[in-house]
Amino acid sequence: MSGASTLDILLWVVWPYVCLAVFVFGHWWRYHYDKFGWTTRSSQLYESRLLRWGSPLFHFGILFVFLGHVMGLGVPKSWTSAVGISDHLYHLMAITIGAVAGFCTIVGMIILIYRRRTVGPVFSATTRMDKAMYLVLAVVILLGLANTVGQVIGEYDYREGVSIWFRGIFRFSLHPDLMAAAPLTFQLHGFIAIFLFAMWPFTRLVHVFSAPIGYLWRPYIVYRAKPEGRLGSAPTRRGWDRSDLKR
Amino acid sequence: MKVMAQMAMVMNLDKCIGCHTCSVTCKQAWTNRSGVEYVWWNNVETRPGQGYPRTYEDQERWQGGWRLTRTGRLRLRAGSRLKNLVTIFSSPTMPAIQDYYEPWTYDYDTLISSPLTKHTPVAQPYSLISGQPMKISWSANWDDDLGGAPNVTQNDPILKKVSDEIKLEYERTFMFHLPRICEHCLNPSCAASCPSGAIYKRSEDGIVLVDQDKCRGWRKCVTGCPYKKVYFNHKTGKAEKCTFCFPRIEVGIPTVCSETCVGRLRYIGLVLYDADRVLDAASTEDEHELLAAQRSVFLDPDDPEVQREAEAAGIPHDWVRAAQRSPVWKLINRYEVALPLHPEYRTMPMVWYVPPLSPVVDQVQETGVDAEDVDTLFAAIESLRIPVEYLAELFTAGDTVPVTGVLHKLAAMRSYMRDLNLGRDPRPEIPAGVGMSEEDMYEMYRLLALAPYDERYVIPPAHSEQAHQLEELVTECAVANVDDGLEQDYAGVSGPFGEGSGEQSQPIAVETLQALRTRQTSDESWGPPDKHRRVNLLNWDGQGMPRGLFPRKRKGDVDE
16 A cells, blocks of 8 residues: 555545445445335336337346456456466457447447437436436446457556455455556546445445346245234334323 | 135126226225326226227237146246246336326316417317327227227227127127226236235235335236236336225225225125145146136135134134125135136136126017016027127136026026016026026025125124224324424325335325224214314304313313
């Protein structure tokens, strides 16, 4: 950490921790405060011709982009070398798969944003938070794709830089200097992506954490007993508390 | 044997006049909110007709319900669990808003704020979806009473199945009304389709509900339900469906649609069934056998062994008693005149129908022949194949034998009762001819024709030992949560994360149903206990101090 300027520490140590704290606490808070609002907010009822192409392209694209980030940021270089993947092979894989996935994501996103803007009912169902989130997400994805494509010509090896810094955040071994030395597009991508995490719990992105994987194993029909001693729809809230006073 | 209780309904279609009172009162009670403008938990369709949403019965297209695999296993028609998950980002066969209808309102303000003009101002229709002016071209009941026939009626998927037999010549047109609510199936494919597991069947009374806190808006239930009775609230992004008015059922009063039914054609009661045999019955290979299979799943509440098992399963004694008195059980299994809607969807639906004899009677009457004579009616049922085959496609997967059997019973009841009512000698050979005793025939007549309230609705309150806890004071001010500034109105107000987010005040407990029941069943006009001491401030002119303006002083109160 020595040699890092105050700005570097603010940008690459304080900022990530603040945003991650908001991310974690925000989700906890949202889940407790707003289970009812925790949804995908699908607009398929209004329009499905464009959605049929845009949504799967975007979602499957971004799933692969996520897996790519798990590989690139989460797995140290020494591990991949240990199983015999050469740097060259690794980069070839990362660039091809990353570019294809990123391209799908971008195309899907363009279709979805076009749909959201041009289909009247969909646009009027768009909240301000949605718009802000789309903007940030689009910038992050564009920068990310630029970084991936830039790998073809660029010299920068993010696995020696950004990745170590990223893992360090979770291991409390801080390397703001590595980030400070990264190219500008990587810095911007990282900085804005971290901001996206801070936004996350307050947007419709929360539906990511509802990915219904458990559906594959659970029984088809769910039975549930009425909650003990309570009828009607909802727990009685404070305003409805029955008075026990004897009159 | 695993005994479970199911709250079920039977509708007697002969008595439905298509007045839509059930739909309107249901709408007012439950779906009178933004986001569900297009939703009718209860709707009444004219048959033949396309239904709501349009052509929903065409499962080749809409992929609802279950199908049997070649190995005889039950599988969602929409595909395997994996396929369900993979197609989650864009549900392939979900109906669009246009398949229901685009809801609209009118620009009423024009009528009020228009300056003096030569012509009467006109309120234009505006879409409630896009907010733009629209041309109304379809609605939930566009083809009501065969409106638009034969062009619209042609697209009825059921009619297509029997269409070679049918020419929709107007003089031979027949029609009847089909009120529909959620079927609260024993084997609900909506619940099986839900990736989040938010749709559940209540183990006490079998009512199928959507947990609004667990629903994530994946929309798979809309596809999964072959009756298209799960709807997507486009404002909250959650699925909603008929709740069988469970807050009312729990205190022992019938659903809104039943209570307000003008024709008194709905019956509500319990059915005990063997949960262990549901899957087997639903997997019956021959579609024509599904009706018998489902009937065999139901358990006779008078059977001592069933009673023992029910007790072991924790079903309260008063519920077993109610199951014995259940009109639904009688109509389904004792008289065998009720039939399920589309058993071939293999969901084991629990809203059954007494098919209408009236299309047949009407046609006979038009020829001038005695339409109450049992032989004439029997002959007409045989010769008028169109109504019977159509009914069979609806209720028995195309098997005309059970439908004919039911219609024979209804015809026999007509004839037999006419003799009684005209003071002639009853003819015991009429009930015997359809395999019923005279007593049963009279009981069935009483249930179907007279339909006394207490016999139509046999609804045991949920756990009567807890029922007193349910009483909320109806006299209390309904403006709850005044101390909580974060609370919002239920309807139409945006939460911080989009429509309907944040904590909501629940619409269900607003009316105190227990008090409603007291009012309804009371012999006197009902009011709060201190009614005589109260003053209606709206009538008070502000002069003087009427008696009761202030509460009476109690002993020990001290004037300040």
